[in-house]
Amino acid sequence: MASSGTRFPAIIVIDAGGTVIAWSRAAEELFGYHAAELLGRPGSLVLPGNLPPGDQEQWYDLVEARHRDGGTLLVGVAGSRLTPLHASAAWLLSVTPATDEGFRRAAGVLEPIIDHSPVAMALWDRDLRCVWLNNGARRLRSVFPHYEIGRSLAEPLPGTDTEAAQEVMREVLADGTAMIDLEELFVSADQSEERILSTSLFRLDGVDGRPWGVCSVALDVTDSRARRRLTLLREASIRIGTTLNVQKTAQELADLAVPALADYVTVDLAEAVLPADEPLQRLAATDVSIPVFRRAGVASIHEGIPESLWPLGEPVFVPPSSPFTKVLTTGRSHFERVLDTSPGTWLDQDPDRAEIIHGTGMHTLIIVPLRARGEILGITVFVRTDNEAPFTKDDLLLAEELGARAALSLDNARRYTRERTAALALQRNLLPRRLTGSAALEVTSRYLPAGLHDAVGGDWFDAIPLPRDRVALVVGDVTGHGINAAATMGRLRTAVRTLTYMGLPPDELLAHLDDLVVRLTEEDAGPDGFPLDPTGATCLYAVYDPATRRFTMAGAGHPPPALVTPSGEVRFPRPPSGTPIGLGLGAYRSLDLELAEGTLIALYTDGLIETRTADIEAGIDRLGAALSQATLPLEDFCSTVIRAMVGEEHAEDDIALLVARTRVP
Incomplete structure (x- = not known):
């Protein structure tokens, strides 16, 4: 090969x-x-x-x-x-x-994590041949020997009948409907071992919708406690981390664990995870208690949550000698099958907690650190009051798994919030604060960041005055999202301005910009020769000359501009197609038009016209209808167009809109 x-x-x-x-x-x-x-x-x-x-x-x-x-x-x-x-x-x-090394590197990051899971996972291709499995699946080979790389389910093996499994997998491949919690008894070939496995099957699809194969997830539920654990973990995968919001994720953990695992649960997070206006270190400490956390989630089987000393968002005080502090310091869980409330314990220094414990009947305790990527984000506390059964070691393992899942979601939410805030600040600082169309154009713009489920992108726009009252208009969209995309946007905007001042026509300017980005990408390659952050962008660049009323434009994989005549006719002239910036492939060509006085020009990014449920053509049709309000003042016009296109909801992608109207002498 x-x-x-x-x-x-x-x-x-x-x-x-x-x-x-x-x-x-x-x-x-x-x-x-x-x-x-x-x-x-x-x-x-x-x-x-x-x-x-x-x-x-x-x-x-x-x-x-x-x-x-x-x-x-x-x-x-x-x-x-x-x-x-x-x-x-x-x-x-x-x-x-x-x-390539990149594929092996990605697998090397994921497999150690998955291999620690007690769940048996395997991937099967379209021919039902096993192409990957984790350690959990390898441990079940004695009762299901088809857990082996390269082995097909259709391969007959002594004592094993896989006809039913093949039929179900083919159904999943055919219609894409997942099969959940299929229980079946498996017996080893020598009849010495038997296991009840609860298996779920999910079809694996590419972005083109065609199936790649099937993922099987199996858990040994021979023990009834494993069945309860599976149910709760399945719920956790659905109910924890539904949004990239720290407080909501913390509350989801508390709500899930009550009453399935505990009668009362709190989630307290460190200040770095849940910041507030008043830093914890500025709060007054008592002789025996210091502010360490903020309450982010709480749930109880009792109405009004009488067990909680602090409401949501408030600082939580703990004695330095308490198990809460010990868990935070050591990163290890605290387990008390029978909660010790006798004299001489740490509760002597915390009379308020002692009173609550005695008053509500707390008798068993688990405290789990919320750890993600080597950092402790806070703690979650599990307590039983009305449920007289003390916690067991299995309950501790379950609490730790719930905490681990929640911690990853909390860390993702924290990182998302920080990166989004930083990227948005960078984006807004890099975009032009004041646009001018000189004597040729009246210019205005709008930038709308993506909604909560998307990171800030690299959309940009600019209006650049040129000699003889000419004006260059540009709008672009950097691939990717986040702070790197925003930084790349700033580099490209600077490069476009520099090339504009050289007096290059639109087609030559895009060609130089394409060549520049390719060279920058090569210079940024890592030790393995691959670019650390491959750069690409779409761009539309145009120059308007008021003396001749000529509008010359060239595009690099970008949606066409909209032109609205003084009579209200809307059209979308399409420059000769060019490849996106950064591929090093394209030769670009310009389109030259003559505009009537008072013509409105709208340049935009694809976030304005494209959604997950509608293609670009449908979006352009909707934009044409929205542009029929071109008689409004430009400031009001921009807001009206964006509201008509995305409504009051958060945009699915960043939106940049640059609008100009040719001035009448």
């Missing part, structure tokens, strides 16, 4: 008929063919099969590709439609060897 040492993904562009129209240097290195050998020839020479499949906008698949030397190699192929708004589609294919 041929192998590849390419540093970057191989980029191939094919037209609607499957003919190769662009072939990058990385593709030459990966497949052994020079561009001259494949340009104008069918892409199926190296990528067999129906690529791209159907009319999808994006897709991904694993393909056994052909190398020039006659060998084969397994590659991942990600396809994106380059010209979704044009009658003749072209496709950008990004091809990466499935044996």
Whole structure:
């Protein structure tokens, strides 16, 4: 089999008929063919099969590709439609060897985590052949020997009947409906061991919707306690971490554990996780108690929660000698099967807690640290009052698993909030604070960050005055989200301004910008030769000359501008299609138009027109209707258009809108 040492993904562009129209240097290195050998020839020479499949906008698949030397190699192929708004589609294919270090690195991060899980997990391909399994599955080979890499469920083995399992898996593959909690008795070949396994099956789909295989998740429920544990853990996966909100996640943990595990549960977080206006270190400590946490979640079987000394959001005081402090310091859980309330314990220093414990009948206690990525975020406390059964070691294990799951969700929420805040601040500081269209244009803009479930992106806009009252208008969208995308946006905006001042026409400016981004990406490559943060962007750049009323524009994979004539007619002129910035492929061409005086120009990013339920064409139709309000003042007009497109809900993606109206002399 041929192998590849390419540093970057191989980029191939094919037209609607499957003919190769662009072939990058990385593709030459990966497949052994020079561009001259494949340009104008069918892409199926190296990528067999129906690529791209159907009319999808994006897709991904694993393909056994052909190398020039006659060998084969397994590659991942990600396809994106380059010209979704044009009658003749072209496709950008990004091809990466499935044996690359990046794939192995990702697996190396995940497998140690999954292997510590008591749940047996396995992946089966479309032929029901086992292609991956964790240690939990390996431990069940005595009763289910098909848990072995490369072994098919259809392979007959002594004492094992998998007909029912094959039938269920094929149903899951066929219709995509998950099968949950299928219980079955399994007996070892020598009849010495039997186990009841609760198995759930989920179909694995690529982004193109085609199934890759099936994931099986099995838990040994031979013991009834394992059944209860499975039920609660299944609930935890559904109910904890439904949002990227720290307080809500903490409350979800408390609500889940009451009354399934405990009668009273609190979740107290460190100040770094749940900051407030008044820092804890500024609060007055008593002789025996200091403020350590803030209460983030609390639940009880009793109305009014009489067990809690502190309401949500308030600082929680603990004695330095208490088990709460010990758990925070050591990172180890505290377990008291029978809560010791006798004289001489730490409760002597905490009379308020002692009174609550005696008054509510608390008799058994578990305190679990909330640890994520090596950092302790806080503690969660489990207590029983009305339930007379003391906690067991199994209850401690269950509490620790719930705490571990919640801690990861809490840490994700914390990191998301911090990164979003930082990225949004950076984004707003990098965007122009004051736009001017000089004497040629009246200009205004709006930037709307994505909603709670998406990070801030790299959308930007600019209006750049030029000599002779000309004005350059630009709008762009950096790939990815978060603070890196915002920083990249700032670099690109600066580069565009620099190239603009050089007096380059739109098509040449985009070509120089594309070349610059490719070189920056190569310079940022890590020790393994792969870019640490591959950069790409779409962009629309235009120049308006009031003397001739000429509007010259060029696009790099970006939605077309909208033009509204003084009579109210809306149209979307589409410049010759160009590849996105950063691929190093495209030659760009300009489109030259003459605008009537008083014409309104709207440049925008795809967040304004594209949603998860509607494509770009449908969004453009909706935008055309929204632009019919062009008679409004520009400031009001921007708000009206965005409200018409996204309503009062949070936007699914960042939105940048730049609006200009040609001035009448």
